[in-house]
Amino acid sequence: VPGLQLKINEAEAKLVLLGEADSLDEKERVLSALSSVKDKILDLATIKEERNLVKIDMQIFEISRDDIKKLGLNYTDSTVLTDNADKALNKITDMFATSKWSRAQLNVTINHLISVGKIRVLSRPKLVCLSGKEAEFVVGGQFPITKTTTTTTSTTSEVEFKDYGINLKIKPIVKDEEDILLAVSNEIIEIDSSVSVSGSTPAFSTRNTKTELYLKSGNSLVISGLIKNQETDTVEKFPGMADIPILGILFRSKNFQQKQTELVILITPEIVSGSSSLEGKDIFPEAGQRKYENKAERALREFRGKEEKGYSSGLDSYIDDIKSQIVSSIGYPSLARELGVSGTVKVRLRILSDGWLKEALVVSSSGSELLDNSTLRSIKKLAPFSSFPGSLERNEIAVDIPIVYN
Structure with missing residues (x-):
C-alpha cells in the first residue's frame, strides 16, 4: 500500500x-x-x-488583581502581552488579551505567582479536537425552577432545570505549520438575585462575547472579567452554588468576595498531530531539544532507545531534563491549597533505558496523602520519558526529586 x-x-x-x-x-x-x-x-x-489535531491546554485560576499585569493583562487597554512581541494587535474586547510568551515563560511566571500565594489554580482541563471542529467546555450547574400549572380542577407542579455558569466554545483552524485561527465565544449565564418571581425564583442574566484571532502554535489567549464579584451575593441566597465544581471554590473565596482577586482563563492551543505539522518541531521543548522527522519515526526511535543528534548527553543532563519536565507540569492541588495543606514530598523514580517508568514511589512523605498521591499521579501521566542518550550505557537509573508545596 x-x-x-x-x-x-x-x-x-x-x-x-x-x-x-x-x-x-x-x-x-x-x-x-x-x-x-x-x-x-x-x-x-x-x-x-488525523492530521491537524489541536491540543487545547486551559488553566483556570484566581489571581490577585495587583498581579494581573504580571501576565501582561491590562484592564484599561486589553493589549497584546509585550514580552518578545514584535508588534501589538488591535484591541479586541475588555475580556480578551493575547500572549506572545512561550509556554516555558508562562509556566515560570505562573508557578512563581502560585508559590507566593498570588494565584490559586481552580482547574487545568485539556481538550483535543480536529482543525475546523468546535470544542466546548462548560463550568457551572443547573438551578431548579418550579413551574405551577393551575386549571379549574387541579394544580400541578413540575421542576425544570436552568443552566448557569460559563459555556466556552473554541474552534481552532490550522492555517499552516505554526499559525492557528482561533475562534472563541463564551456565554455567561448568571443568577440575578436582585430580580425574582414570587420571591423565590430568581431571574437570569446572559452575556455573550466572541472573537477571532491568529495565534502561533503554543502562544496563549487570556480571558478575564467573566464572573462579577456581585455573584457572591447570590451565593448567600442560594448556597448550593458554592458546591459546583471550580466556580464554587471561587464563590467561597473571601478575597474574591472583597474584589481583591479575579477569575482568569488561559487558553493555549498547540498543533500536535500529523507528520507535516511535527516535522522540524521540538517535541520536548523544555527537555533536551530532541528533534524527529515525524511521529512514527520518533516513536520508533524512543522504542529502540536510540540517541538523536541534539539531545543532551550524560547522566546529569538527562536527570536535569526529567526534573525540568516534572517541575513545570505539577500544579498545587486546588483542594490542598484551599485547606491550607503544605509540605515537601520526595519521590523516587526508576526509569528504564527506553524512557518507561518502572517505578514511582514516595520515599519521604509530605505528611498529606492528598499531596503525595497527587504528585505520583502527575508524574505517572508524564511517562514515558525520552530514552537514554547513547552515552548513557545503563539499563535503568534512579532519580530522587523533592517537590515543595508551600
Whole structure:
C-alpha cells in the first residue's frame, strides 16, 4: 500500500508498521491482511485524516488583581502581552488579551505567582479536537425552577432545570505549520438575585462575547472579567452554588468576595498531530531539544532507545531534563491549597533505558496523602520519558526529586 511500510525490529521481535495511510479503511485493510501475526505487529502508522489535531491546554485560576499585569493583562487597554512581541494587535474586547510568551515563560511566571500565594489554580482541563471542529467546555450547574400549572380542577407542579455558569466554545483552524485561527465565544449565564418571581425564583442574566484571532502554535489567549464579584451575593441566597465544581471554590473565596482577586482563563492551543505539522518541531521543548522527522519515526526511535543528534548527553543532563519536565507540569492541588495543606514530598523514580517508568514511589512523605498521591499521579501521566542518550550505557537509573508545596 502506498505510504505504508513494514520494518523488522529484531531486538523486540516485532514487525513495525510505519508511514501514513490515506484513510482509516486503507490502514485497517493492511492490518487485516496481517491478522495472522497481529500479536507481533507494532502499529505506528498515522492517517492523513488525523492530521491537524489541536491540543487545547486551559488553566483556570484566581489571581490577585495587583498581579494581573504580571501576565501582561491590562484592564484599561486589553493589549497584546509585550514580552518578545514584535508588534501589538488591535484591541479586541475588555475580556480578551493575547500572549506572545512561550509556554516555558508562562509556566515560570505562573508557578512563581502560585508559590507566593498570588494565584490559586481552580482547574487545568485539556481538550483535543480536529482543525475546523468546535470544542466546548462548560463550568457551572443547573438551578431548579418550579413551574405551577393551575386549571379549574387541579394544580400541578413540575421542576425544570436552568443552566448557569460559563459555556466556552473554541474552534481552532490550522492555517499552516505554526499559525492557528482561533475562534472563541463564551456565554455567561448568571443568577440575578436582585430580580425574582414570587420571591423565590430568581431571574437570569446572559452575556455573550466572541472573537477571532491568529495565534502561533503554543502562544496563549487570556480571558478575564467573566464572573462579577456581585455573584457572591447570590451565593448567600442560594448556597448550593458554592458546591459546583471550580466556580464554587471561587464563590467561597473571601478575597474574591472583597474584589481583591479575579477569575482568569488561559487558553493555549498547540498543533500536535500529523507528520507535516511535527516535522522540524521540538517535541520536548523544555527537555533536551530532541528533534524527529515525524511521529512514527520518533516513536520508533524512543522504542529502540536510540540517541538523536541534539539531545543532551550524560547522566546529569538527562536527570536535569526529567526534573525540568516534572517541575513545570505539577500544579498545587486546588483542594490542598484551599485547606491550607503544605509540605515537601520526595519521590523516587526508576526509569528504564527506553524512557518507561518502572517505578514511582514516595520515599519521604509530605505528611498529606492528598499531596503525595497527587504528585505520583502527575508524574505517572508524564511517562514515558525520552530514552537514554547513547552515552548513557545503563539499563535503568534512579532519580530522587523533592517537590515543595508551600
